[in-house]
Amino acid sequence: MKTKQVWRYYCDHCKKSGGSKAAMAKHESICFYNPARVCTFCESMQIEQKPISELMDIFLAEGLAALRKHAENCPACINAAFCQETREIPYGKAWEYDFDYRAESKSIIDDIRAAEYEGVACGGIY
Ligand SMILES: [Zn+2]
Numbered sequence: 001m002k003t004k005q006v007w008r009y010y011c012d013h014c015k016k017s018g019g020s021k022a023a024m025a026k027h028e029s030i031c032f033y034n035p036a037r038v039c040t041f042c043e044s045m046q047i048e049q050k051p052i053s054e055l056m057d058i059f060l061a062e063g064l065a066a067l068r069k070h071a072e073n074c075p076a077c078i079n080a081a082f083c084q085e086t087r088e089i090p091y092g093k094a095w096e097y098d099f100d101y102r103a104e105s106k107s108i109i110d111d112i113r114a115a116e117y118e119g120v121a122c123g124g125i126y
């Protein structure tokens with residue numbers, strides 16, 4: 001019988017874990033719960049990424065419409081603000097907020113490499 005011990009890597013910001021250090025480092029850099037996440041959606045849409053703390057403040061003070069405007073309608077930035085503000089998964093709250101990350105991100109994800117974004121979902125839905 002062979003036994004083998006392997007390292008498991010855990011995201012510093014959410015519950016995601018995995019066996020690949022490189023994949024987890026990549027996830028952490030774009031994790032919705034990472035306050036310093038790099039938004040590859042903004043990058044691909046060639047818009048300037050706004051600090052998440054700023055987005056959260058605007059959402060709290062002025063609501064979704066203002067958040068959308070400030071985030072230049074980037075679904076990943078809107079989603080990150082939701083995730084970090086509520087520590088909740090916004091999918092189930094779409095009816096409440098009129099925001100559905102999956103629906104709104106689909107066309108952008110289709111534009112870039114879809115496979116790269118599998119498993120990036122917020123809050124433990126993988
Ligand atoms: Zn994470």
Ligand SMILES: [Zn+2]
Nearest residue numbers: 039042074077
């Ligand atoms: Zn963005």
